[in-house]
Amino acid sequence: MDAAIAAIAHPARRHLLLLVRDGERTPSDLADRVGLTRPATSQHLRVLRDVGLVTVRSRGGNRYYRAEQERLEALRAQLEDFWLGRVEALKRTAERDASDE
16 A cells, blocks of 8 residues: 555646546546646556556557546545544644643
């Protein structure tokens, strides 16, 4: 999962994921929407594909990218668990500090 977290650290990749979350899109369409060159878009999509966050389907001469929903949900759950633990610890510390005053 660390590789997936590293992959979404780049803002362009997060933008691409949002665009393919609800349906398939071609690299050309994605490049136009994100404002990247087609080669740069393809490189970002390759990173997302390599960590399992998107899948690709070829049809004719086109490639179609789509978010891998189960993998995204697993990533969301891991990030949520990480932050919930930190937020709860911060809350306990703040409450303890407030009661010491």
